[in-house]
Amino acid sequence: MALGGGREIGANSFYYSIDGQGILIDAGLHPEKTGWAAFPAVGALAGIRLDHLLVTHAHTDHLGGVPYILQSYPNVPIHATSETIELAKIMLLNSASLLPKQHTQEVIEALPNYTVTALPEVLAKMEPMELGTSKKLGSSGVTVTYYPSGHILGAAGVLIEHDGLRMFHTGDTALHPQRLVTGAQLPEGPIDVLISESTNGIVDAYLTHSREKELERLIQTINETLADGGSVLIPVFALGKLQEMLVMLGDAKRDGKIPDVPIYTGGMGRKVSEVYDQFLASRSRTNAIDKTSDVKQHELPRRAFLFGGNYFREPSIVLAASGMMQEGTSSYLLAQRWLRHANFSICFVGYTDPRTPGHTVSHAERDSRIRFGSMKRDVTARCRIERFRFSAHARREELLEIVRRLQPKHVVLTHGDEKSIAAYGELILETFPEMKVSAPEVGKWYRLN
Numbered sequence: 267m268a269l270g271g272g273r274e275i276g277a278n279s280f281y282y283s284i285d286g287q288g289i290l291i292d293a294g295l296h297p298e299k300t301g302w303a304a305f306p307a308v309g310a311l312a313g314i315r316l317d318h319l320l321v322t323h324a325h326t327d328h329l330g331g332v333p334y335i336l337q338s339y340p341n342v343p344i345h346a347t348s349e350t351i352e353l354a355k356i357m358l359l360n361s362a363s364l365l366p367k368q369h370t371q372e373v374i375e376a377l378p379n380y381t382v383t384a385l386p387e388v389l390a391k392m393e394p395m396e397l398g399t400s401k402k403l404g405s406s407g408v409t410v411t412y413y414p415s416g417h418i419l420g421a422a423g424v425l426i427e428h429d430g431l432r433m434f435h436t437g438d439t440a441l442h443p444q445r446l447v448t449g450a451q452l453p454e455g456p457i458d459v460l461i462s463e464s465t466n467g468i469v470d471a472y473l474t475h476s477r478e479k480e481l482e483r484l485i486q487t488i489n490e491t492l493a494d495g496g497s498v499l500i501p502v503f504a505l506g507k508l509q510e511m512l513v514m515l516g517d518a519k520r521d522g523k524i525p526d527v528p529i530y531t532g533g534m535g536r537k538v539s540e541v542y543d544q545f546l547a548s549r550s551r552t553n554a555i556d557k558t559s560d561v562k563q564h565e566l567p568r569r570a571f572l573f574g575g576n577y578f579r580e581p582s583i584v585l586a587a588s589g590m591m592q593e594g595t596s597s598y599l600l601a602q603r604w605l606r607h608a609n610f611s612i613c614f615v616g617y618t619d620p621r622t623p624g625h626t627v628s629h630a631e632r633d634s635r636i637r638f639g640s641m642k643r644d645v646t647a648r649c650r651i652e653r654f655r656f657s658a659h660a661r662r663e664e665l666l667e668i669v670r671r672l673q674p675k676h677v678v679l680t681h682g683d684e685k686s687i688a689a690y691g692e693l694i695l696e697t698f699p700e701m702k703v704s705a706p707e708v709g710k711w712y713r714l715n
């Protein structure tokens with residue numbers, strides 16, 4: 267049963283009932299919804315037992331609902347990689363600090379686990395389970411194995427085996443390596459059931475570009491902007507995209523492809539970068555050498571002082587969260603000033619949800635008037651706006667490659683909007699007509715064996 271992440275990218279959470287044992291994979295928070303709809307639908311379990319909670323990776327849409335699950339199941343053991351546990355210390359505090367801005371007082375009061383004093387107890391329940399290792403869950407006869415899934419540091423795909431049945435839950439995954447994080451490893455096929463993410467299931471012209479070409483195009487845009495006396499704003503996710511972009515820009519500087527201008531980073535992203543540097547030997551890394559701290563960085567001012575930053579006076583590159591310019595974040599605030607400067611540019615490097623300010627800004631025509639978030643007045647989009655894709659998710663053809671390699675009898679599609687799931691589902695059925703494909707609805711039971 268999906269408690270979230272069924273037919274959408276939401277509060278990802280999937281409950282498996284295996285021979286009387288209850289196993290939950292992930293418990294996320296929905297990035298857009300407010301109120302109880304932002305949390306996994308744990309009420310659908312209505313007192314059904316939960317024996318183990320597995321967390322695939324530390325992004326909030328997979329991890330942020332863990333303290334909420336513990337309110338109903340306070341003694342459930344949580345299994346996650348050491349990398350994910352370290353990142354969770356940063357990410358859960360961030361979720362707790364954002365909740366009062368996103369929810370009513372009534373909701374906040376019903377969430378005792380999201381406080382600075384309660385979170386350490388939540389984190390203490392997380393038991394390390396490393397990439398490449400297996401664990402028998404209690405006396406249930408269920409064995410789970412964590413495979414590196416690419417995507418971000420410490421991310422895992424989960425193989426679940428019981429009495430000859432083999433199911434693989436991809437988590438968020440990418441087969442292609444990124445600059446810091448390696449591509450996914452998969453178990454040996456054939457398996458019985460594949461539970462697959464579907465983020466990039468739809469045909470997207472941007473995703474047909476190679477990463478090398480996209481990087482070339484980005485470097486060219488940066489050079490043209492700096493040469494014109496302007497600064498470059500790159501909205502990024504604080505976990506994953508910031509570290510990848512930072513090291514790529516460091517490479518470009520070292521190789522003389524871009525001039526030695528200041529690079530600004532700040533806030534939570536810097537703490538995440540420290541964890542990336544702490545786990546140089548992680549199985550999810552492409553190499554044990556590259557540190558984010560080797561790239562010289564200037565500190566992005568706190569939100570109240572963002573408009574006083576030197577990047578408005580000298581050509582600079584600013585890496586600011588969030589990637590989708592969510593209301594109140596640094597990139598959201600900076601964009602309002604950035605847009606007024608004709609010689610500046612904003613470079614989007616990832617997916618933007620159509621409901622977010624980042625989507626409005628990234629699709630704005632030059633010199634058109636736009637309004638986003640809770641802005642009271644229009645602003646003229648005078649600066650240059652470019653879109654690039656450095657996806658941390660499998661492209662459509664990679665998703666199909668996962669199916670090809672694992673040869674499942676049944677594919678369950680999750681973590682994608684309705685269009686992506688429909689397009690990916692059709693592609694699977696065209697290529698492998700003998701397979702069964704389903705897309706679970708939140709709160710409904712599905713039989714997998």
Ligand SMILES: [Zn+2]
Pocket residue numbers: 323325417438
């Ligand atoms: Zn993710």
